[in-house]
Amino acid sequence: MELNPVELKENPRPMPDQPGIDAYAAHLPAYALHDNRLDATGPPRPGGPARSVAGFDEDTITLAVEALRHVAAVDPPGRQLLLATTSAPYEAKTSAAVVHAALGLAPDVVAVDLRGHRSGATALDLAIRSGAVAALADLRTTRPGAPDELAQGDAAAAFAGGGDRAAVLLGRAGHTSEVLERWRLPGERHDRVWDERFTAEILATAGLDAARRALAEASLDTVDRVVVSSSNARAAAALRRALGGSGEDAALERATGFTGTAHPGLLLAAALDTAEPGETILLLSATEGADAFVLRVGDGVRAARRGPSVHDQLAARQPLGYGRYLRWRGLLDVQGPARPAAPAPASPPMYRRAGWKYRLEGSRCGACGAVTTPPGRVCAACGIVGADDPAAKVSLRDRTARVVSVTRDHLTTMPEPDVAIVVADVDGGGRLSAYVTDVPPADVTVGMAMTPTFRRLWTTDSIHNYFWKLRPWRDTDGE
Structure with a gap:
């Protein structure tokens, strides 16, 4: 469906009485890495963690396009297109503009980048409150053999605000804590991580504060589903226990890894895939503080999902060898054919x-x-x-x-x-x-x-x- 600039201007998306989510989609790449042993002499440990892996020809722009094309093709976006990521392909250039071009959106749709580990929750909040369309996309790379290599993953999720078919926002709260947990200097490729035993308590405290205030705003004591996303695995586990989570979100994370800015969106999409209308969801993202959302699932949640479910995408993934993964990420320098590099495109x-x-x-x-x-x-x-x-x-x-x-x-x-x-x-x-x-x-x-x-x-x-x-x-x- 081609989006007409005149139609967008003359027929803006009507805003509901309560802010909410009108449509959503998730995208998992086609590959999964189950083993990162350089000298493997046997099969990997059964039931071990796996990470979702983007192909060598994918980055956060292409991941975002795959998620957003389902949402934007059916629901013309509002006045903003938001792209949240920590691994943008360009530093100074707006990556969201490339996504905008690939989707064929009208020129008056403003494309904006959001950066930082907390930007995924921020983009979701802005989409819900303003009717914008948001893509949360990340491609996570660690040093080979890092302790959390299989605990990181690649994914994208997309949300269209300005409606209530998928969910209605009942409560929202945030908590900011300046803590040195994950960071990366300009020009560096891999995140640096502080000892998670120190930062876990800080993030868990921030998460509980935000969750309690969001529940109070929604006038609820309990919810039907608890979904926790955190860059610190210890904090995530503590928050799930404290809030009475079922562990379904933890099981999904074990199959994909923590997907950075995309993770709260990916976990929310998976919850919406199976939630029944009228159920309540507490989504908590504990990264550099915390963001809590209390949502009530809408009557049109089934029609609101665009594209395949998270479960179907998990089932369709192909196993990937560690050597191939290292080549794709440029972490293993292998001699290729003696052939000139392809020419660069011109502006x-x-x-x-x-x-x-x-x-x-x-x-x-x-x-x-x-x-x-x-x-x-x-x-x-x-x-x-x-x-x-x-x-x-x-x-x-x-x-x-x-x-x-x-x-x-x-x-x-x-x-x-x-x-x-x-x-x-x-x-x-x-x-x-x-x-x-x-x-x-x-x-x-x-x-x-x-x-x-x-x-x-x-x-x-x-x-x-x-x-x-x-x-x-x-x-x-x-x-």
Whole structure:
């Protein structure tokens, strides 16, 4: 669905009597790491923790796009698009602007970055109160072999405020504590962490204070579900015990790792996936202080979920070897093929061709109806000039494509021994030549159904080159 700037201006999202969540989505990458032993001589310990792992072509921008495309495609956002992360691909440039372009949002939708470990809860709060759309996305990387390497993970969650189908806000409270717990200096890649035994008590105290005040504002003594997110595992465990949590959130965290700014959103999305209308939820995020939300689940919570459930995404993940993970993260320097680096994209053509590069737009011919990709002045089917009429642009990013030919590149500069490149016919018209991701190249076959996914192709001269790849279509893509 293309968002019309005029429609957004003339038909703003109506705000409900009570602030709340109108729609939500979560995105877990396709891979999971269960073992980080360099010298493994046997299988990993059964029941051990696992971490959610983003592919080598994913970052917080692409994770946010995957979560938000479900929400923004159905519910036109308000006046702001918020991106909360601690690992933005650019320092000085606004990463939310790239997300804005990939979603094809109207120019009057303001895109804003929020940074810091607490920014996920802040973005959720702003979305609930103002009707904005928020993406909470993080990609967590530690030094190889760090004690909490498997306890960190990658994920994204998206929320559209300005409605009450998913949940209504009953109470909200915050608590700020200046404590040196997790930090990273400019130019550093990995977080530094203070001994969690010292900071756990500080965060637990802040969390209990915020939770009690939020419950008092909601005029509740107890809730049906307790969801706790904390950058400190000891604090999270203490808060769950004190607040009477069931442990479902802890079980999910053990399967994904702590996903940084995305974690409160991921845990809330998982709770909403199974909650019944009328139930109450206490969401508590204890990071650099605490943020507490008391929510009542809305009657339209089932319709409010966009995209696959968290449980379905967990079940669909592929196991990942530790060596492959280290290569993807650039933590293991391996000699690749003697091939020049891909050229860096330039600013003027990226701006002029934004419709193709970010929105995957083709041009539909007014004479024969065929779709030309990339869009051009001449129809690829009938040769009529003028096929690049702006009014005839059509986005292919939400359509299914069928593979008609497969090639494997064994000289790729990507951190993989080979990648698959396909030509695919798009349902409704258009043909794409694209890299394939999230599937072994040997498993790509002619006739396979694919769907576009926004990814990072490569980085050259400090410029990230984003475009659309194809990944295998799943049954949950139709949700």
